[in-house]
Amino acid sequence: MTAIDPNISRVGGVRGAERTDRAAAARGAGGGGFDAMLAKRLQQDAGSQPLKWSAHARDRLAQRGIQVTEQVVNRLEEAVDRAGAKGARDSLVLVDQTAFVVSVKNRVVITAVDREGLRDQVFTNIDSAVLAP
Numbered sequence: 257m258t259a260i261d262p263n264i265s266r267v268g269g270v271r272g273a274e275r276t277d278r279a280a281a282a283r284g285a286g287g288g289g290f291d292a293m294l295a296k297r298l299q300q301d302a303g304s305q306p307l308k309w310s311a312h313a314r315d316r317l318a319q320r321g322i323q324v325t326e327q328v329v330n331r332l333e334e335a336v337d338r339a340g341a342k343g344a345r346d347s348l349v350l351v352d353q354t355a356f357v358v359s360v361k362n363r364v365v366i367t368a369v370d371r372e373g374l375r376d377q378v379f380t381n382i383d384s385a386v387l388a389p
Contacts, residue, residue: 305363307333313365320370335388336360344384351388
């Protein structure tokens with residue numbers, strides 16, 4: 257009777273070698289495998305879209321007299337991109353004296369609160385906070 261080497265399967269050669277080769281190739285190509293490639297792609301796709309403003313956010317900006325300049329929008333978008341890269345879904349983003357609650361996944365500003373309004377606010381249903389650069 258011939259002894260069979262336990263490291264060789266009858267069908268596919270050395271056990272685990274093919275899986276290891278594929279994993280190494282994925283790490284080499286994407287720097288961490290499928291999860292890293294997917295996260296990078298989602299970030300690229302999301303980052304290319306401008307922020308949208310909900311009706312509620314627009315109403316709050318008008319009611320509270322909050323001025324949103326192009327510079328504020330750019331800083332807010334950069335902060336949302338950073339939050340998305342970390343896997344955030346709903347973030348509180350602080351830009352100067354204003355707090356914005358943003359759906360990172362949908363890239364929608366949900367509400368805005370100025371410095372005066374921050375005193376009495378409790379923010380719920382957020383998973384992260386970002387200080388805009």
